[in-house]
Amino acid sequence: MRSDARLLLVDKNVVERLLVPDDVIAAVREAFELHSRRHGRVFPVVREKLSTGGVFGIKSGDVGSQGLLGFKAAGFWPGNRSAGGEAHQATVLLFDPASGRPLCVIDGNAITTARTAAAGAIGLSLLSRQDSAVATVFGTGNQARAQLEFALQARPALRKVHYVSSDRAPRLEFEAGLAGRIELICTEDANAAVRQSDLVITATTGGKPLFEAGALRAGTHLNCVGADTRGKRELPDGALDTARVVADDLDQARGLGELQWMPQTPAVEIGDLLTGKIPLRRDPGDITVFDMTGLALQDLTVARLVYRKAVEQDLGTSVAWPW
Template sequence: MSAMANNPAHLLLLDRDQAAALLRPDDVLAAVRESFLLHASGDGRNFPLVREALPAGVFGIKSGGVAPQDLLGMKAAGFWPGNRSHGADGHQATIMLFDPATGRPQCLIDGNAVTTERTAAAGALGLLALARPDSEALCVFGTGVQGSAHVDHALRVLPGLRRVRYLTSDGRRDPAFEARFAQRCDVAPGAGADAAVADSDIVITATTGRGPLFAPQAVRPGTHLNCVGSDTRGKRELAEGMLALASVWVDDLAQALAIGELQWAPQTAVKEFGALLAEGAPARHGVAAEAITIFDMTGIALQDLSVARMLRQRALATGTGTSVAWPW
């Protein structure tokens, strides 16, 4: 490990490419799993969420800590649609880790790749716990960064998946998306939203959350849904009545009520996903075969911090990143 590891007068910087190069799917999956278990045990805390509209976009702060592990930090992130006109990603995120004993910043990390991978890893854990193990067909709404990452992780953890049908916001084919997965599954556009959902064992919604994507009646018994796009007040992907038809899990109850699908049906009976993982039970344990299951994913700070800590440790061990003087 480099000499910088215990030198509080320096700050480690990891840019986009450096952070992405250090991310490994299996390690991200393990870190995200740990974050859910920390949340369930109470050792990990998600602090109150900041999520505010701006003239040019949406800005948010997710922060938290794990006192027994000396972990403290935050992610400042949001969505600026105007970035696309400059050829840049509309989603922007930056993660900062701090020494909880002194408040000193330890590491500054570009958070875009971290956000993508930790969200898709959380989705993969949702599939492992709640989707039918014999699932063969997947439908995804959205073929952008998040949609692609979720399909990639789904194919990794559920090797029985054979067919992927996708739907885009404008109804057009996405040749790049098809090319990415052509060697791993039968991938093609869905014939229509309801038809694609009705023909799927798994549904992933990874859109900008402008409104309901399909009719609840299209979801057949035994289907699992990972819902990703509702992450701000006013956004939704599920139609009215959908939550009432399903057994629902959330990553964090308070956050799901504030910005997730649960904001539209706050009376819904739900469970937190970390408690399910803590049970260590087989997939769909205690869930009826014909039950529809939903994982309402808003993304929690502990996911970002667990992955960021892993990146910092790996960067220090490999000499990756830039160390800058940060005097007391």
């Protein structure tokens, strides 16, 4: 009954409890495959700078055949750090597509971190060499750490990771929990680290190129996370010239991702590789790039996973929401 309708609120602690890595990877893979088959729609992205110094965005979409409809409102507020808060903020809402009424409100920070890292793991599994042993990670925040955690799962041969912080100083909080699992080296010379690496993960705020294109060696794979807004970039000029480039969404990547700087670059979508619409080709000496701008469908499939688990386990806070 309309008067008995309820809205489920799922906070960050519950979300983090419910996000099992293998389940998240499966949900993100489903999102990419839905996108490839055009069974899911991605609506135009809103991404705007605010007078407060923040950036606000909305990613939305639906999967009509599955009754899945929703959006993520998210952005970046660097001033939060001075108050001890997280600069990235996100909230996901799922709706009943038949009536338009909201079903749940979910803290989106953990969802964003996990679904992006899961996408990175899928990219590594498809595009990087199985014997990849050395990586360089740019960034030391939540996303950089999550990308590394998922990379260790996707490429168990990894034994050494160079990491590059914004001021080139060690980050004990980034290293925490990784001791004994892998050799971690805080490096001051980004180019030297890249020259030694089979994998390069860029997970910064996307303010400028992070290394020189000449540092890339044959056979390297790059997961690029930080360029998600007009004007952002992490790769230097020349990095895409000879690379095999894969994007989560070509239109989005050419507008917001690394491909905005070379939109004419030949590229394919990762969903088309997963569904077999485009054959996967990678020679051992190829440099490959996964340009990750983040699909609304990723947010929706992972949010649905959280919503279903929360309902099954009677978690979250249910409030009256009559309509």
